[in-house]
Amino acid sequence: MPPAPPPAPTSGDSPDAPPEVLTEGALGRALLMAVLASGAALRIHWALNDEGLYWPDEVYQSLEPAHRLVFGYGLVAWEFVEGARNWALPGLVAGVLGLARLFGGTNPAVYLDVIKGFFALLGVATAWGSWRLARAYGASELAATAGASLFALAAVPIYFAPRALSENASALPVVLGLALALPRGSSRRAVLAGASLLGLAVLLRLQNGVFCVGLLGVLVAQRRWRAAGESLAVLAGWAFAYGLLDRLTWGRWFHSARVYLDFNILRDGASAWGTAPFSYYGRVFFQGMPAVALLTGGLALLAARRAPGLLAVTALFFLLHALQPHKELRFLVPALPLFAALAGVGLDAVLASWPPRFARVAAMGVVAVATVSGAKAGSLTFGDVGQYEDSRPGASAWDDSGDVNRLLLAASRRQDLCGLKIEVVHLAWTGGYSYLHQPVPLYPHNGPPRGSGLYSHVITLPGYAPGEVVAQSGPLVLSRLREGCVPDPGYAWRLP
Template sequence: MPPAPPPPETPSFEPYLARGLLLVALALGAILRVRLALTDDGLYWPDEIYQSLEPAHRLVFGYGLVAWEFIDGARNWALPGLVAGLMEVARALGLNTPGGYLGLVKGCFAVLGTATAWGSYRLARTYGAVPLAAAAGACLLALGSVPLYFAPRAMSENASALPVVLGLSIALAPGASRRALGVGASLLGLAVMLRLQTGIFCVGLLAILAARRQWKEARFALGVLAGWAVLFGLLDRLTWGEWFHSARVYLEFNVIRQGGSGWGTAPPSYYTRVLLKSMMGVSLVATGLSLLALRRAWSLAALVVAFYVLHAAQPHKELRFLIPMFPLFAALAGVGLDVVLRDWSTERVRALMALSVAAVGLGSAGLASQLTFGELGQYESTRPQVSAYDDSGPINRLLEVAGQREDMCGLKIEAPAHLAWTGGYSYFHRRVPLYWYQGPDRGSGLFNYVITLPQFRFGGEEVAQDNGFVLLRLSRPGCTPDPAYSWRLP
């Protein structure tokens, strides 16, 4: 008699679980990010307005407040140019109000943040992690409270994170073709155009290729990056009049003169302390898994450590500075989880471990709405218990309402808020003078509307109010022209 056929193998559910886990995490992360983009009009830090939205508004609509960086030339025009392109798209779609074009811009940044989590998955796969481990690691980025909070904000850190993680995942893939290496190096070059500090990863790419003794590939990548350096310099030449002008001024101000220290300093332990306060579970799990990944992904770990240490060594620190590092950290966690999973052959145990890591990310997402500025390491000595959400949001929404008033000819924000901590003309969207609380008084005749506190709503008609702030139309017709009005941000 012929031997009995072997029993059929039980089909594995792991690939389906990995795919489902990744899709659910990305979908939920996208929903939370886009929701925040459309509901939060607040600021974390003025840079999200005056390094991107406001200069982009000037490019598209012809007016806006000018920060010192765009007077001295300490920033290049790549990020504002990108944002201006999105504003032009919004205008072409008929989204001509701040709610329309800002919603599109912030929504695009929210989607960019979701794509960055997918980039973490791809980078973990590049370093040999199985799909289930890579997906679980990506969940930490897709659902972590800090990445969720920052995602919709039009900042250089957010814009550069996706090209960094995709560039590394493509360029460092085993057996990467010459074309793939060129694409990966180009993405890293683009990241540097958007944020100068990501040049660390360009150096890292060349160092990794050299450590692998891939000399031909290293020379080619160096040539591609050199081409992007020329583009960087050319952009400065066309906009500021000198090659590499923005890089030189920026480095002189922040590295040589330590100008950033004027906005506060912190010890090297700052980032560790703040990450544990803002998302302890995600930070501890990612760190533990990353340690397990050291042997398999030492080069990726070296990039994370280099980026972290160089930022920790700088006196002025803000949590947002680490955003380009987060997707690499999540990918490293995915590799570490893969090391753990390889010791288990039982699919149910492997699935339980991956789901446990994903649950840590989900728990962090559940706590995201409770973040305070103190937990984010911001305003720690002045208002650490204040919610990190919608800060200055009421003023910004009243700015939008004010800009739509037909008789508007000048506006003063009487509330004790510096213009840098408001949305400027990106929200106001009206080419008339905008004064801050230290500007001219009501008797000057230079403005006919004020945003003020309820106790000061005398002398006019209340037009709108929002969470303790009032838009008031003063009892006077028209405004006196102000030939001395300055568009420079105070």
């Protein structure tokens, strides 16, 4: 029997490949490095130059409980009173915070930058995961890179990137898990590793269970019975880990999942923070990055023939969130790298019949659209990201409450601080003890009066600061009212 013929060379991998294929492969790799480096630079820039909040969850469901784990004190939100969240995300943030502390990063200005930088770089890794997912579905390096740029360089993903949110933490295991487990040609080891990553994603954010159900559904639809059974066993193991974590921390198996689902599904409690119509996500994505939204959506649809399972799973996640009354743009962050990967696959399907020269121009055009979006990220308003649409849609989405947080950082350096009141904003829209980093009472705007003597400093407006102004940020000041404080034995660490 004659020997089997050697495998066909892949783009750019064989020295015998035609020069034009070599050029395309080299261009794809060089462009990928440039896209990831640019995405990292934009994310790190905003991580170091924004002290604002998009929503209190980025502090009180991650930074603040992590601060309590590492340093022993912090404000406690209702979710960590009733147990509506598990401790996976705070544990992850506490690990980063603990490493920063181990290497001398006990100054909040330092460890906060480390945490934000960590999440920013996690976003860069997620962009690479988007490229990897597109490649798993046969997209060329150039087309996959162009698709990944729609996540790496686009304005909305850049805006959310540095924030310590469960959506950001779980996006990477979601995209890598699907890249490993979903394509038909995946090995048994890849399927098991992918299912495990999806299980981890659920541990970080419960809603990612939709991707697990989607994976099993696709495997069954493809009649990959063994892969479906083994994936189910792996996911069951992660479900056990989820329940065990709740048992160890809250005292009851799956306690956080039960409380969360009861509050959000049975009681529709999240609607108290606002509701929006089915069209919300499509409209807001178009407002925040119109060219990227149109391009991503159109190219993703063109991937339907080559990646029907991936498109179905991504569409299911989108649809279920669009059907929920309470909507926030961040909820779809785990799906954004999937849409970008689909765009890469769709682009490759189009470019396959084009001459190489025109294909390269088209791919570079996609990257250019994403680059322009990222360059304009600094002009995003709250209306562009779907937040506070009824109250201040034209306000900048960046550095909201940043002045308060910078004054909290200034207060953290005061040796004469024995208590602090923030008079200008609700405590939920501040950085809390993660920024203050002193175990002294922190009072809300409706807290005890100045005459109580319970606090020595106040964050307020200049005209309402009778004491010594010791720091200023924007229109706000940190004012020293007195020396010493009256002890407050009844001080509660509960976030009001």
